[in-house]
Every structure is written in structure tokens, then in C-alpha cells.
Amino acid sequence: MPATLMHISDLHAGPPFLPEVAKALTTHAYDLKPDLLVLSGDFVQRADRGHQWQVAREYLATLPQPRLYVSGNHDVPLFNVYHRLFQPYRPYQRNITTTMNPIFAHAELNLYVVGGDTAHGITIAGGYLNKFQIHAMEAAFAQAPATACKIAVLHHPVIDPPDNHESEPLANEREVVAMLARAGVELVLNGHVHFFHVGTVQELWGTLRWLRTPPPPPARRMVLCTAGTATSQRGRGPDHGKNSFNLITIDEQTIRVQPWYYQRAAQQFEPQQEYCFERDRPHAG
Ligand SMILES: [Fe+2]
Numbered sequence: 001m002p003a004t005l006m007h008i009s010d011l012h013a014g015p016p017f018l019p020e021v022a023k024a025l026t027t028h029a030y031d032l033k034p035d036l037l038v039l040s041g042d043f044v045q046r047a048d049r050g051h052q053w054q055v056a057r058e059y060l061a062t063l064p065q066p067r068l069y070v071s072g073n074h075d076v077p078l079f080n081v082y083h084r085l086f087q088p089y090r091p092y093q094r095n096i097t098t099t100m101n102p103i104f105a106h107a108e109l110n111l112y113v114v115g116g117d118t119a120h121g122i123t124i125a126g127g128y129l130n131k132f133q134i135h136a137m138e139a140a141f142a143q144a145p146a147t148a149c150k151i152a153v154l155h156h157p158v159i160d161p162p163d164n165h166e167s168e169p170l171a172n173e174r175e176v177v178a179m180l181a182r183a184g185v186e187l188v189l190n191g192h193v194h195f196f197h198v199g200t201v202q203e204l205w206g207t208l209r210w211l212r213t214p215p216p217p218p219a220r221r222m223v224l225c226t227a228g229t230a231t232s233q234r235g236r237g238p239d240h241g242k243n244s245f246n247l248i249t250i251d252e253q254t255i256r257v258q259p260w261y262y263q264r265a266a267q268q269f270e271p272q273q274e275y276c277f278e279r280d281r282p283h284a285g
């Protein structure tokens with residue numbers, strides 16, 4: 001039986017939030033009945049504003065379970081420097097979840113999903129996984145059954161999509177890619193850039209900057225999937241003014257990614273072209 005994931009990102013509760021789009025998103029979440037709802041960060045526009053967290057909380061309560069969350073850079077306080085530096089995760093942990101590195105394991109569906117927190121108070125828009133987190137994520141994936149499809153969820157893209165000119169990528173992308181490849185991860189889900197993109201690590205490898213001759217990319221195919229903003233006015237680049245989520249279907253042979261875009265006239269999201277990737281499982285290669 002194929003597993004389905006609904007990948008939602010960048011809700012941005014606050015001034016950019018679009019309640020009518022959010023309502024349509026909830027309807028689809030119930031109609032599509034995904035096995036897991038993945039929310040890849042930026043729940044609020046400004047983490048310093050208590051009211052925005054209340055809107056985010058109330059909205060999340062309308063969505064079905066199970067859900068897996070990671071935090072985004074907007075979920076860390078900005079204006080209160082003390083909170084940003086010394087209690088960066090407090091509002092997120094109070095309002096969304098205390099779990100910063102969640103795991104969703106499902107034996108029947110053969111899924112093993114691990115989230116990582118790339119948003120830290122020390123940086124404002126950028127992100128990274130520190131050494132401890134890299135080690136912890138690799139150790140978490142080591143617990144997965146050999147046949148499971150391993151999926152990582154981060155807020156920031158591990159390699160910047162080609163059309164990103166506005167937001168900051170992951171600072172230590174090469175280290176993170178190397179860990180994900182060692183761990184046998186087949187799919188990475190992220191948000192942050194506010195437009196849809198999907199491609200393999202091999203396709204995007206050449207866009208990384210190297211001081212010397214670049215080493216070859218990881219041998220196994222890893223699919224990097226970026227969700228647009230689901231419910232905010234902050235769509236960027238090719239998705240300026242647009243809202244979308246991704247429906248992901250995983251079976252024995254393939255990982256399929258289909259973006260659904262909100263159509264204002266119809267007041268619903270509609271499926272677009274599906275992207276199909278053959279799986280390249282560690283035990284097979
Ligand atoms: Fe965002």
C-alpha cells in the first residue's frame with residue numbers, strides 16, 4: 001500500500017495569513033486522508049506576538065492527525081534580543097510542541113521520518129544544523145528498519161533551489177547533505193523559500209559553491225522537495241502571490257511529488273503536474 005504525506009509549510013499566522021485559503025487547506029487535508037501531515041516551519045509571522053501563536057494554534061487544531069512539525073526562523077523571537085539569544089524555542093515549545101527533533105515511524109507503511117530544527121536565535125533568517133544535531137539525526141536514522149523509506153524534514157532547504165534570490169539557505173549545507181547521504185535518506189522536505197521546487201541532490205549539486213574542484217555528488221539519489229507557502233501572501237519568485245502544498249506518494253518503486261495550487265476563483269487547491277522519481281534504496285544499491 002503506498003504511503004501518502006501532505007507537506008504544508010510557512011503558514012505565517014499574522015498579517016500575511018489568508019484564512020479562506022487555510023480553510024480550503026483543512027478541507028483537502030480531510031479529503032486526501034494523508035498518512036502523515038508534515039508542517040515544515042514558520043507557523044507565525046512574528047514569534048514575539050502572542051496573538052499570532054493563538055491563531056496558529058487554533059488553526060492547527062482544525063487539521064487531522066498524525067502531524068509532524070519542525071520550527072522555522074519566523075518561530076524564533078526577533079525583536080526581543082534576550083529571548084532570541086537565550087530562549088529562542090520558548091514560544092514554539094509553548095504553543096506548538098516541546099519536541100524539537102520529532103520522529104514518525106510507521107512499520108506497515110515502511111516510513112521513517114525525522115525532523116530537525118534548523119532555526120536558531122543566533123541567526124535571523126539563515127539556518128543550520130549544529131554538530132550535535134547532525135549526530136543526533138544520523139543516530140535517529142540508524143534506528144530505522146533497513147527497508148524503510150527515510151525522510152528528513154527541515155525548515156531550510158539543504159541545497160538552495162535555483163530560483164531563490166531572496167532568502168538564506170542552510171549555512172552548512174555540505175555537511176548536512178553528507179550526513180543525510182550516509183544515513184540513507186531518500187527524501188528531504190523543507191519550506192522557507194515560499195515557492196515550490198523539487199529536484200534531486202545530484203541535479204542541484206553543481207549549484208553549490210566550492211573552494212576547490214567539487215567532489216562528486218552522493219552516489220544514491222536523494223529527492224529534495226520544497227513546499228511553497230500554504231496560507232500566506234508571501235509567495236515568492238515563481239510562486240509570487242500563490243499558495244500551494246505538496247502531496248507525496250511513496251510506493252515500493254517510486255516517490256511522487258505533486259504540488260496543489262490554490263485557485264482563487266474556485267476557492268480550492270487543485271493538483272498540478274506530478275514529478276516521479278525512482279527510488280534508490282540503500283539496501284538495493
Ligand atoms: Fe516563511
Ligand SMILES: [Fe+2]
Pocket residue numbers: 042072073074155191192193
Ligand atoms: Fe523561513
